[in-house]
Amino acid sequence: MDLSVSLAVLLRPCRCRSLLLPPRRRSPRFPIVDAMIKFSGFSTGDELKVKVNKLTSTKTQLPYSYYSLPYCPPEKIVDSAENLGEVLRGDRIENSPYVFKMREPQMCNVLCRVTLNAKTAKAFKEKIDDEYRVNMILDNLPLVVPIRRPDQENSIVYQHGFHVGLRGQYAGSKEEKHFIHNHLTFTVKIHKDPVTELSRIVGFEVRPFSIRHVYDGQWNEKTRLKTCDPHAKVLVTNSETPQEVEDKKEIIFTYDVNFEESDVKWASRPPSNPDLLCVYAGTGVQFFGMIVVTMMFAVLGFLSPSNRGGLMTAMLLLWVFMGLFAGYFAARLYKMFKGAEWKKIALKTAFLFPATVFAIFFILNAVIWGQRSSGAVPFGTMFALVFLWFGISVPLVFVGSYVGFRKPAIEDPVKTNKIPRQIPEQAWYMNPAFSILIGGILPFGAVFIELFFILTSIWLQQFYYIFGFLFIVFLILIVTCAEITIVLCYFQLCSEDYLWWWRSYLTSGSSALYLFLYAAFYFFTKLEITKPVSGMLYFGYMLIASYSFFVLTGTIGFYACFWFTRLIYSSVKID
Template identity: 40%
Template sequence: MWVLFLILQANAYFLPGVAPKSYEQDRPLNLYVNKLDSSKTQLPFDYYYLNYCKPRHINTQSENIGQTLSGDTIESSPYQIHMGQVAKCQTLCTQVNRRSHVRTFKWMIENEYKASWLLDNLPAGFRQTINKGDLKTKISYYQDGFPIGFREGRDFYVNNHHHIVIKIHPNSKDEDKWKIVGFLVEPLSLLNTNERLGCETPEFLSYEFGEARWNETIMTPADRLTNSFPTRISSLPAQNLENPGSNITFTYSVIFEESDVKWADRWDYYLYMTGESGEVHWLSIINSFAMVLFLTGMVAHIFRRIIKKDINRYNEGDEIDPEGESGWKQVKGDIFRPPIYGSIFSIIIGSGVQVIGMAILTLLFACIGFLTPANRGALITAMLILYVFMGVFAGYTSSRLYKFYGGSFWKRNAFGTAFFFPGICFLVFFIVNLFILGEESSGAVPFTSLLELLVLWFGISVPLVLLGSAIGFRKNKIEHPCKINKIPKPIEIIPGSFKINAICLMAGSLPFGCMFIELSYVMKSLWHHTLFYYLFGFLFLCFIVLIITSAEVSILMTYIILCREDYRWWWASFSVAGSSGLYLFLYSIIYFMTDLTFSRFSSIVIYFGYMLLTSVAYALITGTIGFFATFIFIRSIYSNIKIS
């Protein structure tokens, strides 16, 4: 009864930054501009880098570290919009284009730059109107951005008119208030003269405000990558950029469309929940689980049939001569011999634990809903914060392994863990940032933000790694289930070693394969900036499959190596599953050659720099999972052998 009473008294709440807003009739709506971005260059620019109309005072919204790293700069705009007020032809300003302005416009049009706007925290999608007799088709691309212009032959045209479409839904509690559930912009190139504006012509008014019937067609995510159509009205002249010094008048119009879409569902069109993409994700999950079942069956067969039988026979000392036996049982005196470069190995495993902890918590927060696209920069910010706080677990794991190998310089090991992966990331990031800075892009991270990153690294991550290392080194040393021989057993050279190494390398394709389909969607969202990815539930399921696959692949291949009486399993257990990072980098090369058309050398540096870091992180995750699974497996089987 008390539980029911508390439930009735509870109030619902919204996640930070995503609470719904209701607007009364005639209430001003704030339209913000974000940035200019292109998939061909990967170089974002501030919106006012082009010669656009500016407000008298530019107000910039507060930025988090994630927005800074992604080049988001949200600023106020001069557009005057009021709820429910239709505007057919409003003059924004008249700009004079110098030669430098014209060159910049042409360069951005050539590289397919798109402008990003925000209204009520919704990104501006792209709409086009196609006339088919009495029936008009409104093609809507729910994406982040719309074209700034187009090219026809040698001529370049700028979209100087923006037809703003705001979709609204009535407030269920107050019919006099409305919620914004959609935001589209139809950019048009209209020639404006001193005598008449292009948006005042009968052709334009008929085109956008005519009484003809029309229907809306919403394009699927795959279609959004190919929307490079001229944005003009065929019966009206367009605004050419060929005359430097000429005046360009920017205009806009506003309409409101009632929609049946509820406020809670307004992001669905922007995400991958439309079309048949959901079926593709489920098919990927099913195929991955089928592979997991196959690997699980093989591991279960090894445990139930082979290993259990070998242990029983070995423990029957009167019937079996141990000296006559071969295989994994004969290396029990060397199986826990420390690996070469044990300190480096412990550092790598500790770094892997830190990345795994960050990945799991990030996916959990994303599945709950804290990292929605409405919270711009929240995903990158969360990853950074979680990573630095996972340093305590990295230090603990690294020092425990280091002490297990007989190491005594725990501080040196701790600093190695604190600087290994973050040092690689910062070095690559610094080089990439230099190239971005040379392009005068807003994506270049300013000096103050670099200081913030260094404070996170040296002020939080490094002390936490040292704390975790101190705690771990004070713990009792992990005991070996088998004694280590004083003299290492010679490893015989058995024919077929090259084949075994090749099979181990090929086995790394299995952890990569379980993420392949989902990875293709993630890559599109990363490198085609108009698209969003928010299917973190599917990604979390794939991550679970990745954990199981990495563990079972490493166990299988390590067992094969041990059966050849080769006790050097430490690095092998990591590299078998960790080699999937190599497959990820090879996939990024193929993706670059088939799906991307970069026009700048700096864009290539950005792409391969960040994909290199992603591949290293992926290798750390899979390799660390493979090592821990193999470590538990080996301790389990050798602890069941009677030691004479």
């Protein structure tokens, strides 16, 4: 094989696993950590320090320190502090002599000159035979080698790290020899933030070359290489003579640095449609607060069943005043997603859920009006409800949003990889629809028995007295929603699927579907309703109840998963 005739030979993948990346993604990730990120930026001329990590091979699965080979060391090798998990993984993150300047290209920088002996030459040859790759890190981005796929047009495969070298025949020789990659052409992809005017690193790529550098005279600090001339601004792209690895061979390590503007934005990995998630999370907190306070009043005996309508009145008033917490939590979450228009999120929180419920209620009430039933809400009462909504609830939501948005944004516990990676193919049981439907069974099972008594008290005109037992069931519901969501969220992250935001909400929220199905079962087996209007009223009100149950349980599951991911990633250290 003639190494001088094809550049592809030097970049050829050596039976190693590859990772296909999309050309542009806004939601980056790495295997599990996909949840949080802390922004940073660099000005022109800022110093960028490259760190080196372990040497890895898919053939041996034995990692080695970068400086176990006689690569160019810095003046002082400094180990980055590693946690227990990194030590168990064999990570050894250390500093390196590779130092860049933001937006300042460098050509043919000479790193050092090394003369091999029998021992070091053997070490290089062994690592080349075992197809070891060199891993580096810049601003927490792993170094990747882009390789075009021959079977797909405009498709690129990215490999983590570059190979120490390669083995092959050269210049007609029948004997295979070892060649080292001693020249690296780095490409740092950057995206300029129009707001801060800072450049953010969104890609760190390299193309490795094997080049036997040539120079005149004795070697010194001012020696100019014939094979690489920075003054002529000629980047090395080919070499007729690759650098062989043998005893007493001289190796000169060099590198180039180029900066490229990229359309890939700095990762913020918010969920899809984050505004809606914030609105539902805030509304769920409003529901949660209303139910907790109502339960406490009922358990303490302040809401006696003999006081007809007292429970409903208390729930309506508590719902209105809990709008303060709805706006606060919605705005806090919205600001964490880098949202800037707090009034917009406050408006959606104040109107989305109440408007939907009010529309269904108004239609049902109009049907009752048409039947001349005393169950129809009078116009004066309807006006009072609208006043409570617009006059008290909406202003309180805006006040809560204003206070919540003025608070400092929730800090992310870890800085993660910004390179997007495709979600690997998932097992059948991790299919989103399947896992969401399975996740709703356990919360529904927690309230299944109590639900029968509640429906009986509502639709068969009976009194409900056992508020103490209901409060215990409500606590069990909270625990089960949190548990099932955390478990499924953990499985999802272990499967390298980072789209956990909405799924955590829908997992426990899907219990509302089972509630509505049970309501339909109860209608056909326990009730003797025959008139279509009565059936319409039953399913209309149960639809409102199921929708409310969805918001409540979904919020419990979401915040449980949110707390869980922050807890586990707060113990993750990434340099």
